[in-house]
Amino acid sequence: MKYSFYNLVRNSFSYHENWEKAWSSPELKPEYDVIIVGGGGHGLGTAYYLAKEFGVKNIAVLEKGWIGGGNTGRNTTIIRSNYLWDESAALYNHAVNLWEGLSSELNFNVMFSQRGLFHLAHSVHDMQEITRRGYSNYLNGIDAEILNQDQVAKKIPHMNIHGRYPVLGALLQRRAGTARHDAVAWGYARAAENLGVDIIQNCEVKGIDISNGKVVGLQTTKGSVKVDKVGLVPAGHSSVLADMAGFTLPINSVPLQALVSEPIKPILDCVIMSNSVHVYVSQSDKGELVVGAGSDAYNSYSQRGSFDMIEHMMAPLVELFPIFSRLKMLRSWGGIVDVTPDRSPIIGKTPVKDLFINCGWGTGGFKATPGSAHVFAETVSKGEPNDIAAPFSLDRHYSGALVDEAAAAAVAH
């Protein structure tokens, strides 16, 4: 059923009790052309684009928990594309272009809000970094404005710009913003199922069957299944699945935490990011401040981080915004992120034929969801990455052609 004003009115006569389910719970079939492992935004989106644009008919998405219950539902929902390097700029801007039409494409309101993102500069070095990156963004056709102290003070009047971490300027991307993360997973799931994709929840992959160097099937908690091609999109558990297929990845899985405050009236109409003092904050439509910062340094699959990281988030937040210091924090949670040495993702082929991987998004995958899904769908269907995905191959860790965003641009995502 299409979501429309007409159907909203029509369903109101039956007290909204007769809306059909957005997606069903089909049984696992014995054989598929393509299986996507991982039912987050990237995986569901991949299945959607495979069915819609690349003509694949028989697709399943396997999710060990519930869809969107992993990192898709645990991030701070920031979307931007002001990356330094050409390769990253192309990938993340592809995503922003798709974000702009996503709600109408999926017939599902993902609440994409281009409220603008201020990337703060606290020192002369920071000013040089944002200037360099801003000019790099211009050259790549990405909107960027380099603001001085007065301009920032006028835009965000309640920020403490003369405090311990003085704000000297900011890099503003007006096309950046936030979206409702759950809605992204739900919207892709509903749209994919309308195109005939089977979404199998509570189905964990336990083994990968390989014959003569080619993937031929999967062992799951709901039985075994034959398959022609597999796309792994497992985020934090990438290394666990790679291990099943007999190869290792240049990835460490670490905890990343976020937290939200009690809801308050509108006070922050943009996204604030600071790499130097390391905090990022925005206000959700419910009124909660959504706060995040860096990951823990140790490997873990526990989905919880250490307490001192929370202090590291809060200290710069209350220094930049003393007005927030009396707010109560309602919830904090952790997700497990798969971090690569260069903080750029891995999209493409693996040592196993017809087994493809899309992982290593680390702390910043949400913003790329539609772009990542779109280029990965093309990679899976054609067997080769397209021009946008090609620089992010696993092979770059042998050739040395890293896309080094960790040192060069934003550490925080």
Place this chain on the structure above:
Amino acid sequence: MFVINCPYCGERDQTEFSCHGEAHIARPDNPAEVSDEEWGEYLFFRNNPKGIHFERWTHDHGCRRWFNVMRDTVSDKIIKTYKMGDQKPGVTDV
């Protein structure tokens, strides 16, 4: 994991320490001769197990010395800490 047993100082709060990744990785003896694949494996590729992990920590705000930790990445429980150069413990040793 709130308290870590430094092999030199004894039990201290976790915030005094920092983690520096997988332990027991040997640099190839002949870097000029190894292939790009072998060098890439050495530099970047890591065991990232869901289970027992061996890793390097430093006691930054204490003795500043490096040591190794054997830890379960599912529960974050530390099984054993031991000095650099000590034999890597087997799973049956603890």
